[in-house]
Amino acid sequence: MAHVLEVNNLVKHYGRIQALKGVSLTIPKGTVYGILGPNGSGKTTMLGLIMNILQPTSGSIQLFGETPTADHRKKIGTLLETPNFYHYLSAVQNLRIAAAIKGVSNPDIDGVLERVNLLQRKDSAFQTYSLGMKQRLAIASCLIGNPEVMVFDEPTNGLDPVGIAEIRDLIKKLAHEGKTIIMASHLLDEVEKVCTHVAILKRGELIASGHVDEILAHDDVVEVGAANAAALMQVLRSMPLNTGVHEAEAGKCSIHFAPGTADLAAVNKYCFEQGVVLNHLQQKKKSLESKFIELTG
Template sequence: MSTILSLQNISKRYGAVQALSGVSFDIPTNCVFGILGPNGSGKTTLLGIVTDVLKADTGSFTLMDESPSALQRRKIGTLLETPNFYHYLSGYRNLQIVANIKQQSEADIPRVLELAGLTARQHSAFKTYSLGMKQRLAIAAALLGDPQVLILDEPANGLDPVGIAEVRNLIRQLAHSGKTIIMASHLLDEVEKVCTHVAILRKGQLLGSGPVNVVVARDNFIEIGSADNRALAQLIQQHPAFVQLLPAGDGLLQVTFKDAMDPATLNSWCAQQGVWLSHLQMSRKSLETAFLELTNN
């Protein structure tokens, strides 16, 4: 897979605060790349540097294998702040103003309105739009000129469930069309649903980057129970693949094995040792739990 954006040792300091410290990672072409981290981790600063709103103290980045230039930046669509449009003007008229500011052709407006699902409401005043529609209009504005890369800072922040679903579906649609989408978000559920790759930041340092299921590892575990959990706990720790045993609530035990465990095989093994299971269920660590474990270490 080719690389569309590569960051090398990006650092940025605000007075005594080290916002970013030697951050390096690559973003593959045609992916949805999530930048995750707690508040103050450096996500917005990093996006600001990539879009040339901010200057890094040290380090560099390349876009499409070239150093950034005015021409290259025009191939990036950005949404870094809360949508800021004229409330009494229509969606179409607002996009005309944005197109003139960005020096893009107004002929592109019908295309981006269609992509954002706003064609039917293009002549309605912005103030009559729902939160989701306002955010989709902002994404439509970022799409003017048909950029290859779209950078979104918290695109679903502050939206209700309907608005979140609307933005999520638009991001998926854009990804399927071949765009590379880079988004900062603290909504882990949304990241899991739309992102293929991720970078995790904490206090300006990179904890890891790559495919979501590799960076935020979530081990499978099995919940088990029996009439005598004390005997079951003693037995299960003798299993050759045993790794960890934890209480799971409701009188159950949570067991992790070093290899994938077939439930039927485990049930049979326990029975052969004289312990009969009354509860056996495969489970998986939530993305939120895995993320918190990673960022709190």
């Protein structure tokens, strides 16, 4: 199957509030698919609809080529909220309970604990775990039954830098094993470092979707300055291959190029040949935050 999930013109209302407005997207098998957007953009609603926890107002969802049902939910590992385990029980005891709830007989508990690097702490009480370990145990619970698809809502929320790195590495490892992972996040850095594909939501609308390298591509920006700022701007506007010229701070100008195409030596040479001597030349990469604001602002 080429696609694990297909969403067609999905609409969801909560009374007068329209949480999703005709969203359509496809999630290829074996990808790490990020659903990115600011708080209130509809990310969690989208995950709830995928999991058949919520019902759409209109539109359709195809999961594994079929309309989602309660049975499909058993085929998906889900982490939608803060890890919820019995604090006084060990990892093994908590996972046995999770397996019973899922209806999984003879679960490979040691196997899933080894995959999340918790096997050595399997007999420790949950309350003795760090936040990162608790989140890894939640992912271990998702892995019981060996689901093809895993759905995470803000999987690194509230974690310290070490915990964030642990979860990122684990998600990459699971993807390498062939799992399809769908994760909602409002963190640009997280999506860029972990995801292969991304859909960006803004107030319930799909702004962009596709491969991360294409959607979150940021321009090369070269900042230049000269004694005669007016003459510099005129020369830059006639320069080939740039995608835009803008005034920057302190009389300087910024030249935008397609990602990976900026050539500082060529910029300097062009300006000199046009009679403008540069006294400032520096490449600056457009920030992810700028790209995100550009898409969602």
